[in-house]
Amino acid sequence: MIYEVIANIDDMSSEVYSYLFERVIKEGALDIYIENIYMKKNRSASKVCILCEEQDKEKFIDILILETSTFGVRYQKYNRTILKRKFTKIDTKYGSVSIKLGYYKGELIKATCEYDECKLIANKEGIPLIKVFNDINCIINQKIGVKLLT
Amino acid sequence: MIYEVIANIDDMSSEVYSYLFERVIKEGALDIYIENIYMKKNRSASKVCILCEEQDKEKFIDILILETSTFGVRYQKYNRTILKRKFTKIDTKYGSVSIKLGYYKGELIKATCEYDECKLIANKEGIPLIKVFNDINCIINQKIGVKLLT
Amino acid sequence: MIYEVIANIDDMSSEVYSYLFERVIKEGALDIYIENIYMKKNRSASKVCILCEEQDKEKFIDILILETSTFGVRYQKYNRTILKRKFTKIDTKYGSVSIKLGYYKGELIKATCEYDECKLIANKEGIPLIKVFNDINCIINQKIGVKLLT
């Protein structure tokens, strides 16, 4: 059971979102994202949504109210189905890289590399990030036997 | 009572959506749609939403998890108010055409033609689809007494 | 406790939204907004959302069904946390201006001027609206002691 806390915002500089995203992630939100909406009086506005655990709900209500221009927030519960996650390391031509494994109904069905490590590799090696992603995903594909539930 | 099953996706080629839309509709979803969202680290992402009957909820959770890159989905219940639908045929200068009728609180309040039949007519007759829509809607307007509840 | 009443609309001229927005606000909705969505068959569509009090829910279901092309609406409950609002007047170089005050957990934390009055001032004085907003917000900032809860 998770919560989504939402505010529609149309009277604030977007410069605030950069700061808000960083703060909300640091405070332990599961996710934060913006949807563009169109409100009355031709206002192009932003619907800010924070996904969080139930025990953090009050904290993120406070943050949205204090850090943005909104006069109110709304929120509701969601059910969730998530993969069980494990973390491991894999050897690649770029060195050891962290891998996130996802298990569903007892089977390993997904494996992905971590963005921040790939970014460091791209910067260090001077090659495009998409090349790094592609190379590492192929090694994962060969070394880790991802099963399919179909 | 219907369910909405949702995944935020930021690490997958959009080529998958064409396949996903077809499969989800074929499996009996009430609807599938995408909202563009904006996530942390400047990622322009997609929120994929499937509307379905309660008994199909588990099936669409499985499909979203297996057919996309997501590590989790969230879902929740919605109430619904829908028009009672009936289907009939109507004679037009393009031949017989299927019409969907919508009844609300006992009164016929809406009638529309089917997209796929109009598309066939536009292709066969070599005329713009908007012309076909307009012609058929006018015949509906004359022949079917759509009442208004106001 | 508030309600959100929603319809996905892909077969209607957008000209209707101007009329719908005006009517829905006049009938007492808390808010109305549109999100752009992408539906099957390459249809760029609109998700229309009305936020309203519980006792108005049936009225806005009726309005969405009668005033748009939709064959059904969905809706659900939200919890809300809102600032307590008070209204006052403040003297500015443009004359007396209405101010909305927002109290959270007993403290005054926000104060804003009203859009429509600022617009009148901008028109009358022949100066940009952003200049009017800025001037009045600075007077508010000096005269009203907005406390912070952090």
Add this chain to the structure above:
Amino acid sequence: MIYEVIANIDDMSSEVYSYLFERVIKEGALDIYIENIYMKKNRSASKVCILCEEQDKEKFIDILILETSTFGVRYQKYNRTILKRKFTKIDTKYGSVSIKLGYYKGELIKATCEYDECKLIANKEGIPLIKVFNDINCIINQKIGVKLLT
């Protein structure tokens, strides 16, 4: 030959757009519209675009710079192909209604009713605007021989 004058805006309240749209239309712009864009630092922003005649270009550059927070605008030329427009009146069960006719390569290919008149009718008669549009478009369809160039 027309001009499009553009500003990317990320540090301004959206309340200004209502005022800006009204002013720009009153000053004779061909059109004004907003596209949502995503800028660096997770800023959800607005790209404001004004379409205008060549001789009005300087005026709209001034307005965008003075009425918004932007520090610069960009602009460029477009070619245009437009229908020749004529205006006429048509008798309907709601009284006489203004019609816009569109001619392309010498042929009448389009005819539409005016939004503001239909809105007045919807308000006066107490019926949905989509019903008024539909009724009047059917009368146009019967009375005016719109030809097709296909």
Add this chain to the structure above:
Amino acid sequence: MIYEVIANIDDMSSEVYSYLFERVIKEGALDIYIENIYMKKNRSASKVCILCEEQDKEKFIDILILETSTFGVRYQKYNRTILKRKFTKIDTKYGSVSIKLGYYKGELIKATCEYDECKLIANKEGIPLIKVFNDINCIINQKIGVKLLT
């Protein structure tokens, strides 16, 4: 040198876009896409853009004018830099698959599989499309020596 032909559309059912996309692609456009825009009077609208070769410009102006509700289109020239494309076949565990190769400044820098063939494989094998993409891209990665220009 290519052309982009554009129309802003706010008074048409989105059902037309499916038909329009198919027709425009069949007629040889380089691409067609929609951007959501927000116009005056709270109209959420669509900016339809067709990219085409110079010699096809008049054809697509005609199609946009005849197949949509617009009273005018605008267009302009773009310069282009494109990869030189070659097509080849590659052996995979799913059989022979078509590959598109992209050369830039004389070097092979990109290679991708074709969506429609991957979709057929996913349907035939009963496995997720993302699995097919991933498998084939890894085989490409191993067999084809994609060079990098950095």
Add this chain to the structure above:
Amino acid sequence: MIYEVIANIDDMSSEVYSYLFERVIKEGALDIYIENIYMKKNRSASKVCILCEEQDKEKFIDILILETSTFGVRYQKYNRTILKRKFTKIDTKYGSVSIKLGYYKGELIKATCEYDECKLIANKEGIPLIKVFNDINCIINQKIGVKLLT
């Protein structure tokens, strides 16, 4: 005279954009932004736009082609009208803060504080960023005589 270099991208993980934005800004682009577009086969895609000086055009064409999945880019010239910028310091209750001044037709018409300094202040003082923006903008409003050209 500036250039806009553009690519439509529908077959790449959005994780790449974070890296691309950082790299493009570091290489001296005037701006980079994303628009959401909707392409054939129900693909929700991204139009990536880089604004740059004429002499940097080739560099950013290379970066877009090498760092993304695109097989081609398009680009065109824009004229620009920009404010003349000067930078100064101003004393505030938070210490000395950098201010950007904007001159148009010889007059000072805009003055804004720098996002990154305000963010540092918000973090150090433990107060909301919108409070810092508001306080500093009011001091600017009092101390700097911004003239209006209207």
